Amino acid sequence: MPLEFAPQRDVSATQEDAYPTRHPDRETWLERKDPVVWTDKMPPAPLTRSDMDSFERDGFLVMRDLFSPAEVAALVDRSRELREGGRAVAGDDVVTEPDSDAVRTIFRLDEHDGLMNALSRDARIAGIVSHLLADDVYLHQSRLNYKPGFTGKEFYWHSDFETWHAEDGMPRMRAISASLLLTENRAQNGALMLMPGSQNVFVSCQGETPDANHESSLKRQEVGTPSQVSLADLAAQHGITDAEGPAGTLILFDCNTIHGSNGNITPTPRSNAFFVYNAVSNALTEPFAASGARPDFLATRNTPEPIDIRGGALV
């Protein structure tokens, strides 16, 4: 029963490290100590009981047709404008490709645009996540991801939680990422790949966190990834699912689900709006395995406000 595992609201205040990681000379597998789904209450539409079970089992959920064609078209148009606006729109919140000036990521997406802000509060995303986590939620991170055609680079396997715990001080596994696809995503053009069921093991990684690790890890993660032996074991146990779908598809995944993506030589770029929701009871403490906290655009730190979730159409 999920609720049996629920920690007290103030677990973060204890500073106890439930998930030690970044050990200098060994990797270990630890059992997950937190539920994946934090409630057994019946969900609000459009989430179904079957969706909840699927999310609990796999650590992710792919939902289509949540948004109307007009809403999807408006979001796609806006993402193009934001990307073309580039540094002018988002300044220091922009990250570029390793080998070029192409825009790869715009952070703090919810602060740079009204429509994207509305999307981040939409009941069809934030409402579902809040239900699954059985708590109010806030935005730990939000961004627009853009993976260009021809030269899109791979992103290697990792658990987001491992980084958020080690480098941001997120105490427990009570956060969910939401990726709303703004282009068609297929295995062929480097769609997100997830290992279903991998959310139930915490791979405590080998390797110490360099200072200002995020400056390179956003482009290519070197520390905080499982070994090839562990990844091969996980893939053999769980398989690998391509999260494919047209623009408008929503992918929800648990903070500890192992994921990655291949490079993309096709002419077709990939793009998505990405929101990480954390339970307000799981607010950040000091980093568990890094010398200093990462900057605010990567991890909201200062007394986060719960999201004011809104129903109704975006456009």
Place this chain on the structure above:
Amino acid sequence: MPLEFAPQRDVSATQEDAYPTRHPDRETWLERKDPVVWTDKMPPAPLTRSDMDSFERDGFLVMRDLFSPAEVAALVDRSRELREGGRAVAGDDVVTEPDSDAVRTIFRLDEHDGLMNALSRDARIAGIVSHLLADDVYLHQSRLNYKPGFTGKEFYWHSDFETWHAEDGMPRMRAISASLLLTENRAQNGALMLMPGSQNVFVSCQGETPDANHESSLKRQEVGTPSQVSLADLAAQHGITDAEGPAGTLILFDCNTIHGSNGNITPTPRSNAFFVYNAVSNALTEPFAASGARPDFLATRNTPEPIDIRGGALV
């Protein structure tokens, strides 16, 4: 009617350049001057009339279940032995990954192993190809390709013929490549991608051929690839097909079909035995756009013997 286009047997002796390429400052699209299927005779089994039509239309054909499970198992075992033997088996015929010593390719595969030699002469491959080209054939190139898991690199879009014409002196488009899969190939682990129909245009590439270009182009091709504008046009016109299938699947593709493959971060490697068959009437002349010919392991040059095609099972 394909046969109307058939050049005289001795076209190569004329040294006329039917497909000029590597122009220093422009790219152009030229119409294909050769048939894709050189005969209208009914094919020998296992090839069907429908397969022939499909090959002519798409420039490739994916065939399954040509080989028995015992044959596939024997070939897979042998490929593993050859790869593990590495340099000891194949010496200078081995190419490694850009960033490591992992074996990527063993050239002159037919010369390094009896079973692979028998495979190269098998009626189910060489016989089909000889029928499609309406000529005796010889091995222009043969190799074992190995793309490791986790770190497999992408291979960018190109027409093989463009390189073989420019750098090897192959006069006309009368050659077919055969890739026999020795692992499961999926879009997820970097399967071959082809643009169906692209065989009908010759993209005359911009850029001059550096000396000893093959020393780097085998790892990462920089010259002799279409521009991004051309590739986007071709993909929009023709789409991109993932050539997926289990071990034992045969992929035949025309020498001018545009193809490439993505990188592979999954734990699952990809491997195939690769044979390029050229019509004996299309034997190499001097390179059309390079200062010197490439070495023999890349392009058989000295009075090639027609393949002695053999029926019957491999094991």
